[in-house]
Amino acid sequence: MPRRYSPEQTASLQIWLDRAQVRPASNEILIDGEVVRVRPKTMAVLERLIAGRGEVVTKEGILNHVWPHMEVSDGVLTDAVHELRRAFSDNSRDPRFIQTIPRRGYRLLASLETLEAAAARLSASGRGTPRIAVLPFVSLSDEPEDKYFCDGLCEDLINGLGKAGDVEVVARTSSLKAGADQSDLHRIAARLQASHLVCGSLRRRNDEIRVIAHLIEPRTDTEIWSEVYDRRLEDLIAVQDEIARSIVQAVMPHLEIPGGDGLVSVSTSNLEAYREFAKGRYFWVQDNANPSRAIVHYQRALEMDPDFALPHAGMVECYNTFAVFHLMPQASAREASIQHAEQALFLDPQSADTQFAFGYTQFYIHWNWRLAEMAFIKALGVNPNHVLARCFLSLLYCPLRRFAEGDRFARSATRLDPCSPFAWFMRGFGSHYRRDFKDALFAAEQGLELASEDVLLRFVQADSLVRLGQPERALKLNHELYERTADFPAWRSLAGAVYRMLGDTRRAESICGDLQCSGGNGDAFVCSYLLAQLGEVDLALDSLERAERDKDSALWTTGCAPQYDSLRQHPRFFELLQRLGLDTASLQSWASGEMSLEFPR
Numbered sequence: 001m002p003r004r005y006s007p008e009q010t011a012s013l014q015i016w017l018d019r020a021q022v023r024p025a026s027n028e029i030l031i032d033g034e035v036v037r038v039r040p041k042t043m044a045v046l047e048r049l050i051a052g053r054g055e056v057v058t059k060e061g062i063l064n065h066v067w068p069h070m071e072v073s074d075g076v077l078t079d080a081v082h083e084l085r086r087a088f089s090d091n092s093r094d095p096r097f098i099q100t101i102p103r104r105g106y107r108l109l110a111s112l113e114t115l116e117a118a119a120a121r122l123s124a125s126g127r128g129t130p131r132i133a134v135l136p137f138v139s140l141s142d143e144p145e146d147k148y149f150c151d152g153l154c155e156d157l158i159n160g161l162g163k164a165g166d167v168e169v170v171a172r173t174s175s176l177k178a179g180a181d182q183s184d185l186h187r188i189a190a191r192l193q194a195s196h197l198v199c200g201s202l203r204r205r206n207d208e209i210r211v212i213a214h215l216i217e218p219r220t221d222t223e224i225w226s227e228v229y230d231r232r233l234e235d236l237i238a239v240q241d242e243i244a245r246s247i248v249q250a251v252m253p254h255l256e257i258p259g260g261d262g263l264v265s266v267s268t269s270n271l272e273a274y275r276e277f278a279k280g281r282y283f284w285v286q287d288n289a290n291p292s293r294a295i296v297h298y299q300r301a302l303e304m305d306p307d308f309a310l311p312h313a314g315m316v317e318c319y320n321t322f323a324v325f326h327l328m329p330q331a332s333a334r335e336a337s338i339q340h341a342e343q344a345l346f347l348d349p350q351s352a353d354t355q356f357a358f359g360y361t362q363f364y365i366h367w368n369w370r371l372a373e374m375a376f377i378k379a380l381g382v383n384p385n386h387v388l389a390r391c392f393l394s395l396l397y398c399p400l401r402r403f404a405e406g407d408r409f410a411r412s413a414t415r416l417d418p419c420s421p422f423a424w425f426m427r428g429f430g431s432h433y434r435r436d437f438k439d440a441l442f443a444a445e446q447g448l449e450l451a452s453e454d455v456l457l458r459f460v461q462a463d464s465l466v467r468l469g470q471p472e473r474a475l476k477l478n479h480e481l482y483e484r485t486a487d488f489p490a491w492r493s494l495a496g497a498v499y500r501m502l503g504d505t506r507r508a509e510s511i512c513g514d515l516q517c518s519g520g521n522g523d524a525f526v527c528s529y530l531l532a533q534l535g536e537v538d539l540a541l542d543s544l545e546r547a548e549r550d551k552d553s554a555l556w557t558t559g560c561a562p563q564y565d566s567l568r569q570h571p572r573f574f575e576l577l578q579r580l581g582l583d584t585a586s587l588q589s590w591a592s593g594e595m596s597l598e599f600p601r
Contacts, residue, residue: 017097017110020088022046029087030193035418036087041066042080049098049108058105081106089439132247133170133194134158135179137211140203145275150202151176152278153211153240157198159352160244162385167248170194171387171417173285177450178419189218192418196224198247207233213243215250225250233271267348273304277311284314288422289325291318309354312344316357317388320364323553326523330550334365352383359389363396364553367580372396387417391426398433399559399582406430407439414443421451428460433560437464455484459494466501475502493526497563500533508534525552532564541572548576555580 020031027043029036038046044066049057062077081098084090088097088110097110134157137150155172162169170192178188185197200213208230215225225246229239268274280297287293295318298311316337323333341361344354359375362368373396379389390413397406410427417423424447431440441464447457458481465474482495496511512530515523528543547555558564558573559582567573577583 017050017088017108020097020110022050031088035193038083038087039080042083045077045080046084049106052108054108056101056105056107060105062105086438086442129166129168130195131168131170131193132161132196132198133175133178133188133192134161135182135188135197135199136176137199137213138182138201140201141205143204146202146204148275148278148282149204149236151282152274153202153236155278155281156237156240157244157247158385159383160241161247162383163352164244164248167385168416169385171385171420171423173422174417174419176285185216185218193415195219196247204233209233209236209239211236211239211243213247215247234269236271237269237274267310267351268305268308270305270308273301273308273311276301276304277308277314280311280314284317288317288321290327291321294318307347309344309348309351312340312347313351313353313357315340316344316360320360320553324364326526330553334551334553337361338365350382352379352386352389355379355382356386356389356392360392363392363556365551367556369396369400369581385416387413387420387423390416391423394426394430395433398430399556401560403434407434407436410443414446419450421447421454421457424450425454425457425460428457432460432463432562433557435562437467440464441468453484455481455488455491456494458484459498462495462498463501466498471502474498478502491526493530496530497533500530505534524550525554529561529563532567535566537567537570540567541570541576544573544576548579556582558582 020029022029024043024047027038027040029038045062048062048065051057059074059077063072063074066080067076081100084098085092085095090097092100095109097108099107099109101107134154137153139146139150154175158169158172158175161167174192178191179199182188182199185199188194189197195217197216197218198213199216200211202212203210209232211229211231213227213229214223216223227243227246229242231239268277276297280294280301283297284291284294294314298314298318301308301311319333319337319340322328323330323337327333338361341354341357344351345358348354355375356379359372359379362375363372373393376389376393376396379386380393383389390409394406394408394410394413397403397409407430410430413423414420414427424443428440428443428447431437431443440460444457444461444464447454448461451457458477462474462477462481465471465477478495478498481498482492485491485495492511493515496508499505499511500508508530512527512534515527515530524543525547528540528547531540531543544555544558559577559580564573574583578585
């Protein structure tokens with residue numbers, strides 16, 4: 001019978017295969033910071049291969065070990081090996097983990113290491129980076145509005161700790177979701193793969209506040225540090241910096257924290273403006289597909305303090321969302337986004353958020369790829385844990401054909417923010433553009449576990465299934481996608497593209513016709529997407545050129561989206577890429593440092 005382990009044995013039985021950690025007791029594989037769960041029998045197959053220590057293990061030997069006294073076909077074993085290869089992102093033609101030995105069995109190729117040896121190696125190489133999750137602080141006040149102070153405190157601590165360097169900090173979205181119920185800190189730490197948790201409370205009484213903060217190491221059930229801060233409300237921001245510095249010093253005593261500006265800096269001394277900004281961030285995180293409520297609070301914050309940079313940066317995210325998803329006239333959204341981005345950078349050029357906002361407009365609005373990259377990199381220079389900068393760099397590198405770099409940033413983003421549907425959405429689309437459809441499917445399904453109604457994740461899922469040879473499942477999902485986009489005609493082009501791939505040309509043409517008749521905001525670009533799939537080359541190019549005149553925010557995808565592959569040899573498409581600076585010659589000139597920063601606007 002396959003071995004079974006008690007929870008007490010789990011730690012000693014964790015092993016490493018190259019960069020992957022295998023946890024037999026929980027049927028989990030941790031690879032590149034992500035936890036992949038496999039079926040118990042699949043884990044038993046892997047255990048048998050590990051026991052072989054690089055030797056060939058016969059099919060019969062595996063079947064007898066995992067399925068004793070049972071009549072099962074070789075196909076069952078093949079399915080288990082295929083599941084393992086998906087978990088390891090392995091390729092049977094060029095394997096790195098599991099090699100098929102024809103007519104005999106399988107062999108484990110990955111180097112084997114016990115957990116103790118891996119820990120010693122990580123310690124010796126300096127790679128044992130602490131991973132901190134800041135959980136939502138609990139409001140103990142009678143005022144419901146004080147919860148926004150608590151959310152702001154949580155986010156500012158995350159950003160402040162991220163600046164310290166040599167510390168990996170779980171992003172806000174994941175910390176808030178996983179920490180909504182703090183009754184089981186071990187479960188939260190396991191879900192976030194956190195070595196340390198920060199939690200606490202805030203109580204306000206008139207103009208006095210009490211902040212209690214704790215730093216906990218869940219593995220040993222140890223409270224490493226705790227402190228009580230009794231301050232005036234006006235000192236809240238200074239208290240956040242004190243907490244951040246104390247946490248870093250407790251976790252990494254050898255780390256020298258730079259003086260001067262604090263780790264936590266929010267560029268305002270107006271507490272009411274700060275609270276309105278915190279409310280805006282709260283509503284943005286709750287529903288970033290509809291930023292209207294967030295904008296209201298950002299605007300109020302700016303009315304109270306016009307020199308507060310962070311609400312300007314928040315406005316950029318909101319208006320770019322309006323533009324990208326065609327929720328308002330793009331020209332108006334672009335103009336507002338540019339104004340807020342420039343003002344944010346002017347007011348606080350040392351902020352990771354303002355640098356990111358500037359890069360966002362350069363990428364989506366000005367199509368200035370170099371300035372966008374420079375801004376995103378500068379944001380990461382200020383805060384290496386800035387998830388949005390990592391997400392957008394991963395997409396930026398797709399039309400620039402720097403696929404390996406893009407993949408690295410996408411994976412690091414989901415590692416830092418594993419409970420964020422948006423991070424998985426960005427990784428899914430990036431993998432789609434990189435033609436890594438297995439990872440695109442994996443990312444889409446991870447995201448849908450967190451946000452089952454997300455239309456764009458459903459498109460990536462259905463599209464990937466078609467390309468991976470699972471048309472029946474893709475068709476069922478695409479019917480659901482079609483129904484869910486009834487109120488968003490432009491998004492129906494996504495369902496139409498999948499129908500075309502599945503051979504239902506009539507339905508795809510019907511959707512395309514509806515879009516062409518509607519004449520809605522942004523329909524030129526989405527029509528081009530579907531027309532290219534339908535083989536209507538001239539009409540697709542007409543739509544793309546119209547989208548270029550409209551400065552559609554999604555036009556950068558022409559440099560990488562597989563839906564446009566049928567157009568890539570056409571002279572008009574090549575000329576469009578030249579105007580965007582996405583043709584091969586332009587990219588080569590840029591890579592060699594010969595190209596100017598300025599691109600055609």
